[in-house]
Amino acid sequence: MGVIGLGLMGSSIVTSLVISGHQVVALAPIAADLEQAPGYLRRHLERAQSLDITDRSVDYYMDRITLTESYQDLKKCALVLECVIEDRHIKAAVYDKIESQVAEKTIIGTNTSAIPISSLQQYLKYPRRFMGIHWAEPAYATRFLEITCGAETDTELAREVSVLAENWNKEPTLLQKDIRGFITNRLMYAIYREALSIQENDGVSLRDLDKAARYDMGSWIPLMGIFQRLDYMGTQTEMKTIRALMSKLSNRTNLPETMEDIVRDEYRGIHNGKGHFNYSPKECEKWKEAFSRFNRDMYFLSEKYAEFKPSKKEEIKS
Amino acid sequence: MGVIGLGLMGSSIVTSLVISGHQVVALAPIAADLEQAPGYLRRHLERAQSLDITDRSVDYYMDRITLTESYQDLKKCALVLECVIEDRHIKAAVYDKIESQVAEKTIIGTNTSAIPISSLQQYLKYPRRFMGIHWAEPAYATRFLEITCGAETDTELAREVSVLAENWNKEPTLLQKDIRGFITNRLMYAIYREALSIQENDGVSLRDLDKAARYDMGSWIPLMGIFQRLDYMGTQTEMKTIRALMSKLSNRTNLPETMEDIVRDEYRGIHNGKGHFNYSPKECEKWKEAFSRFNRDMYFLSEKYAEFKPSKKEEIKS
Numbered sequence: 001m002g003v004i005g006l007g008l009m010g011s012s013i014v015t016s017l018v019i020s021g022h023q024v025v026a027l028a029p030i031a032a033d034l035e036q037a038p039g040y041l042r043r044h045l046e047r048a049q050s051l052d053i054t055d056r057s058v059d060y061y062m063d064r065i066t067l068t069e070s071y072q073d074l075k076k077c078a079l080v081l082e083c084v085i086e087d088r089h090i091k092a093a094v095y096d097k098i099e100s101q102v103a104e105k106t107i108i109g110t111n112t113s114a115i116p117i118s119s120l121q122q123y124l125k126y127p128r129r130f131m132g133i134h135w136a137e138p139a140y141a142t143r144f145l146e147i148t149c150g151a152e153t154d155t156e157l158a159r160e161v162s163v164l165a166e167n168w169n170k171e172p173t174l175l176q177k178d179i180r181g182f183i184t185n186r187l188m189y190a191i192y193r194e195a196l197s198i199q200e201n202d203g204v205s206l207r208d209l210d211k212a213a214r215y216d217m218g219s220w221i222p223l224m225g226i227f228q229r230l231d232y233m234g235t236q237t238e239m240k241t242i243r244a245l246m247s248k249l250s251n252r253t254n255l256p257e258t259m260e261d262i263v264r265d266e267y268r269g270i271h272n273g274k275g276h277f278n279y280s281p282k283e284c285e286k287w288k289e290a291f292s293r294f295n296r297d298m299y300f301l302s303e304k305y306a307e308f309k310p311s312k313k314e315e316i317k318s
Numbered sequence: 319m320g321v322i323g324l325g326l327m328g329s330s331i332v333t334s335l336v337i338s339g340h341q342v343v344a345l346a347p348i349a350a351d352l353e354q355a356p357g358y359l360r361r362h363l364e365r366a367q368s369l370d371i372t373d374r375s376v377d378y379y380m381d382r383i384t385l386t387e388s389y390q391d392l393k394k395c396a397l398v399l400e401c402v403i404e405d406r407h408i409k410a411a412v413y414d415k416i417e418s419q420v421a422e423k424t425i426i427g428t429n430t431s432a433i434p435i436s437s438l439q440q441y442l443k444y445p446r447r448f449m450g451i452h453w454a455e456p457a458y459a460t461r462f463l464e465i466t467c468g469a470e471t472d473t474e475l476a477r478e479v480s481v482l483a484e485n486w487n488k489e490p491t492l493l494q495k496d497i498r499g500f501i502t503n504r505l506m507y508a509i510y511r512e513a514l515s516i517q518e519n520d521g522v523s524l525r526d527l528d529k530a531a532r533y534d535m536g537s538w539i540p541l542m543g544i545f546q547r548l549d550y551m552g553t554q555t556e557m558k559t560i561r562a563l564m565s566k567l568s569n570r571t572n573l574p575e576t577m578e579d580i581v582r583d584e585y586r587g588i589h590n591g592k593g594h595f596n597y598s599p600k601e602c603e604k605w606k607e608a609f610s611r612f613n614r615d616m617y618f619l620s621e622k623y624a625e626f627k628p629s630k631k632e633e634i635k636s
Contacts (some may be wrong), residue, residue, distance in 0.1 A: 225528025
């Protein structure tokens with residue numbers, strides 16, 4: 001496995017791969033990255049160890065990572081992941097260098113969340129082997145992985161990566177078409193659109209909308225997702241209600257005035273203390289720490305309920 | 319406190335109120351209910367005890383519940399909750415009988431999830447004191463409670479109930495306007511609309527949509543809700559993306575063909591083994607048991623992170 005770009009995300013992905021049993025070539029495209037990388041990797045590995053998701057010592061794993069600046073070291077990789085900054089020209093240059101070294105059948109993935117896969121694919125000499133492989137943070141302690149095909153991606157290869165990813169302790173999703181915003185973002189944005197309308201038109205506070213999402217939706221979504229939830233509730237009746245209410249849902253295309261203020265005034269949430277809510281510097285720190293702890297709790301909780309999923313043959317016509 | 323209707327939900331609400339320290343008048347409008355009620359109540363109380371959310375014995379609580387068929391016993395109640403079946407004529411008759419006994423300032427709530435509050439309100443002699451008080455199941459082991467005003471409800475009274483509900487270990491939401499589908503359903507249906515479109519148009523399986531909801535959204539929604547999530551991510555940038563994508567979200571008003579099949583063929587999910595996925599009778603049972611366990615786990619997890627919420631003064635313009 002090869003990983004290019006060793007920022008926080010890249011080194012977190014290296015950690016996930018190495019603790020899953022792979023040897024990893026970790027390539028720093030800029031010198032500063034190469035300097036920081038050993039520190040980042042050690043910290044991630046120590047954190048993985050504190051989560052009890054590792055079998056061996058930090059040093060053992062460090063030995064299985066080849067830190068390098070040279071693309072030649074990627075030669076034997078079966079899969080190379082690009083995790084450099086969201087700049088299409090920089091990415092294009094990286095793909096050039098990868099393809100000049102690796103075998104024609106080596107799979108190349110990008111961790112981009114901002115640039116459409118089909119549009120990056122045009123920079124590849126062999127575009128069939130290129131796809132989005134999008135991780136959640138921290139890569140070694142989250143179950144989510146989104147695999148996205150571009151227009152020219154070989155979907156069979158995407159399926160292979162999807163199977164491989166199960167060995168990384170992932171629950172990968174496969175998106176055969178390169179839609180704007182990937183899956184989760186689309187679902188999330190649909191909630192936000194509706195929530196913004198309810199807030200603006202129906203006198204419900206942001207705080208109460210958050211409570212509904214957190215304590216109602218949040219009490220079943222991590223176990224069931226959305227369609228299995230309908231099956232739990234009784235499917236037919238629920239589908240009838242959804243059909244009846246669909247035309248009442250928001251189709252808005254603009255943000256409410258108060259949200260435009262947030263955009264204009266550069267509210268960056270816990271990153272500058274101003275957001276939909278306000279946060280003291282201490283609270284900003286507390287939130288970061290809380291999510292890290294919560295993430296750990298949910299990771300193990302999801303393990304406890306891992307058997308509860310539909311088996312391959314049981315999905316109906318979809 | 320009075321509760322009318324002692325089916326599974328009604329007796330679960332009685333349990334929540336009695337373990338929160340209230341004396342409860344539990345009224346069975348039909349004889350069969352009165353017979354079953356002691357058994358239901360004991361089972362709920364035992365379950366609450368097994369969750370470690372009770373201070374006293376089952377017998378102690380049973381003694382604080384007045385089981386009755388007579389509306390006269392409601393006389394001294396400060397709050398009466400109607401939990402009878404979803405039939406507006408039956409409910410209207412119940413409201414008549416309540417109002418003939420209780421004081422003018424007694425608050426009357428309905429647990430309906432199907433009939434608009436404003437429309438039920440017309441059956442009341444004093445409509446100001448009437449509102450939706452909608453519980454999640456099981457009432458004593460969930461944090462969610464949705465308070466909904468009808469057109470004539472005194473919002474001050476609704477606020478009082480909201481404060482009171484915090485003593486029941488709830489995180490109540492207050493909906494000042496009686497919108498179709500309440501808060502959570504609206505948010506949920508917005509996700510479903512988008513998910514159904516992605517499934518139909520973009521070649522993503524129901525299974526993968528569920529995975530995205532379960533492992534991505536599910537990993538943060540129980541901690542943050544939706545707006546606090548944006549604050550965690552950086553607010554401004556996220557709002558910009560939402561604005562850009564809003565016009566790309568689904569505005570569909572119909573169900574996909576496969577879902578119409580489900581409605582027509584009476585798929586009732588784990589209740590008859592046929593749904594978006596198929597379930598053996600054993601699997602149907604396993605899902606019920608799993609959700610009950612999961613619900614317990616999430617209830618305690620939410621307690622662990624209870625301090626992480628915006629304080630009253632910190633919400634911006636909404």
